[in-house]
Amino acid sequence: MATSSLSGAALQASRAALSAALADQPPSTLTSAEEGLEPGEIQEVNMEAQAEGIRTVFSDPTNFNVKHPLYSPWTLWFDSPATKGRNMPQTPVSAFPQTPIPQTPGAAAAQGWMEDIKRVISFDSVEEFWGLYNNIIPPSQLPQKANYYLFKEGIIPAWEDEANKNGGKWSIQLPKDKNRLNVDKMWLYTMLAAIGETFDPSPTDSENGSQSLITGVIVSTRPQFYRLSIWTRLAPSGVDEDGLRERIEGVGKYFKISVLGYPEGAKLAGPLATEVEFLSHKDSEKKGKPKKIVV
Missing domain, CATH: 3.30.760.10 (RNA Cap, Translation Initiation Factor Eif4e)
Structure with a gap:
């Protein structure tokens, strides 16, 4: 990963601008039956698989699929x-x-x-x-x-x-x-x-x-x-x-x-x-x- 060229003040501000990144995903609207689960059963989430599909501007400057929202x-x-x-x-x-x-x-x-x-x-x-x-x-x-x-x-x-x-x-x-x-x-x-x-x-x-x-x-x-x-x-x-x-x-x-x-x-x-x-x-x-x- 490339080292940032921003100095302390700019880096601090830039990090603050990134703080709202990767907002939580909304909960599923499917019922347990529709998801193939027994009543009371909790679905396991493969976090590694989800992470692999996320491409930020830092990993792929051209084809990123996640943006970092600003507060305003x-x-x-x-x-x-x-x-x-x-x-x-x-x-x-x-x-x-x-x-x-x-x-x-x-x-x-x-x-x-x-x-x-x-x-x-x-x-x-x-x-x-x-x-x-x-x-x-x-x-x-x-x-x-x-x-x-x-x-x-x-x-x-x-x-x-x-x-x-x-x-x-x-x-x-x-x-x-x-x-x-x-x-x-x-x-x-x-x-x-x-x-x-x-x-x-x-x-x-x-x-x-x-x-x-x-x-x-x-x-x-x-x-x-x-x-x-x-x-x-x-x-x-x-x-x-x-x-x-x-x-x-x-x-x-x-x-x-x-x-x-x-x-x-x-x-x-x-x-x-x-x-x-x-x-x-x-x-x-x-x-x-x-x-x-x-x-």
């Missing part, structure tokens, strides 16, 4: 100056059919801005993620003012979306000339942590209203810098309810240390560079100096 489906979006106001014959994501933007209340509110963004493809398995990643241009080769947005399916990458309007974002800005060789790896590790649900390890229970804080991640290219961002569905207020600030800070620390690989106490700000900073979407709209959380 995700959608990749893209925009750049080339996509604004016109359809280009070819884009960095042209290998995939573009699908229309879902008509949610958030999409309607952000309609003007969303006219220029392209919804590329949705996926819900590890195999589909790698198929996508291996067929798109990396951030280091994107044109200026281009953006990749990876958001959970059903959430559009806009403040107006119901899942985003009460949240905020962790972000870091990095000078382009010093990070051109690192940004692709940073973006990959950020995506793996997102789809592997490792940014926010708090339990997710949709029945009780508990959800992962993470709604999406973004990489942006600008003339002189790159920006990586993690969007959250909630942001701390003046009163720390239910440990929300601690959870938010946990996301930022994990992003800085485990994903980007910086020491916990490292100072990163400088010319064109910022610390790993959190800002709520509501504070972003206010005038004056916004209140930021820095890790």
Whole structure:
């Protein structure tokens, strides 16, 4: 078996993305008589024979018959100056059919801005993620003012979306000339942590209203810098309810240390560079100096 080439942070996130693999098979619907069993007799299962029929992408990269499902489906979006106001014959994501933007209340509110963004493809398995990643241009080769947005399916990458309007974002800005060789790896590790649900390890229970804080991640290219961002569905207020600030800070620390690989106490700000900073979407709209959380 080949040794993984991923480093610690990426390998951890990738393993987390695989954790839901090989879901239990549903019980048989046949009666004991139909299965040839006497009443009360238990059918023996040949586990070795069953295992022989399972081909994962690790054992057969071409003809695998089992996929590793993600906890949530995700959608990749893209925009750049080339996509604004016109359809280009070819884009960095042209290998995939573009699908229309879902008509949610958030999409309607952000309609003007969303006219220029392209919804590329949705996926819900590890195999589909790698198929996508291996067929798109990396951030280091994107044109200026281009953006990749990876958001959970059903959430559009806009403040107006119901899942985003009460949240905020962790972000870091990095000078382009010093990070051109690192940004692709940073973006990959950020995506793996997102789809592997490792940014926010708090339990997710949709029945009780508990959800992962993470709604999406973004990489942006600008003339002189790159920006990586993690969007959250909630942001701390003046009163720390239910440990929300601690959870938010946990996301930022994990992003800085485990994903980007910086020491916990490292100072990163400088010319064109910022610390790993959190800002709520509501504070972003206010005038004056916004209140930021820095890790």
